[in-house]
Amino acid sequence: MMRLSALYRYPLKSARGEALQTSSLDLLGLSGDRRWLLVERDNGRFLTQRMYPQMSQLAALHNTDGSLTLAAPGYPALHVAVPEPDNDLRGITIWRDSFRVPDAGDAAAQWLSDFIGKDVRLVHVPEQRARYLPSGYGLNSDRVAFADGFPLLLIGQASLDDLVDKVGRPLEMLRFRPNLVVEGSAAFAEDGWKRIRIGAVEFRVLKPCERCIMTTIDPQTGERSPDREPLATLRTYRQKEGDVLFGQNLVADGAGVVEVGMAVTVLE
Template structure:
């Protein structure tokens, strides 16, 4: 039987992940998932571990009001509230998208600037300012917060075990930053899924996920692997025209709740 074996949320784009037992879903995926992001103060360009590896050590915990608690080595934790209706709107760029979203304020800005080491701002995306997903995949009204392209990422546990065996050492699932982990399927069975149901919520599988250098960063230490693994192995046996594929991007059709242990049904 297929089941949901793990749930992960990343309140701050490219910050540490949260391990969850249960969570709600809204139009943008898991409640609180990647609703916050760091941007360069001067350009508004988004920051991630690809260029700022120490972000792997930045803990960002989401609270029920939608706010954030940030903590990092050498800095006192800070609680940040959701920006109000009168908050300054800041122009930001994430990949090819440009949008205006609420800035979290100067206190938050000073804290993240100290951590990053250059002038940086913290921004938040409300539901009514979300981006559209990539044209040509999914439906015209599918939206996403600050995730790279889609609201949710799914990986099969057997797929990780297959990759670990090929690399020659155990790999942490958090290297690949999934939201949903499925147990009980064959390695890479998720490549052939089109629609699934978990609990009462249906999901569309819209696109394979192309992997980047971020997978070579140890989620515990923030250090990059000298041998470029596991990306080097993925490029040998999982390469397609768009890159080395690992995991499937999903869109949820409707709201609801997920809990670890729920059965997973393949609809198509």
């Protein structure tokens, strides 16, 4: 039987993930997932570990009221309240999307600028200001917060096990930043899924996830793999039309709750 074996949330895009036992789902995916973002102060361009691998050492914990607690080695913890949805709007850009979202204030900006070593601002996305999915995917009602393009990412545990065998050393699932990990399926079985159900929630599987240099960053240390693994090995057998594919992007059909241990059923 297939089951949900792990559940992860990333409150601040590209910061450390949180392992969860259970989570509610809303319009934007797991509650509290990637609702916060770091952007350059001057131009609003988003920041990730691709250019700033030290973000892997930045903890951003989601609180029940939606607020954020920032923590990092050598820095005092900082509580950041959710800004009002229509106040102090800042223009930002994620890939091809440009839109306006509320700024989280000067205290958070200074704390994070000190940590990153660059002038940055922290922004938050309320549900009513979320983006549409990439053109050609999903429904008009589907939205995404600050994830690259889709609200949820699923990876089969057997798919990672297969990659580990080929690379020849252990690899952390968090390198790939999934939300949902499924146990009990064959390696890369998720490539053929179109609809699944976890507990009482149904999900549409929209497209494979294209992988980048972030997979070579050790989530514990923030150091890049000098041999460019596991991306180098993925290129040898998971490349299609120039893109390296690992995991599947999903969207949930409606709200609900998912919990580690729940049965996973392929509907289509």
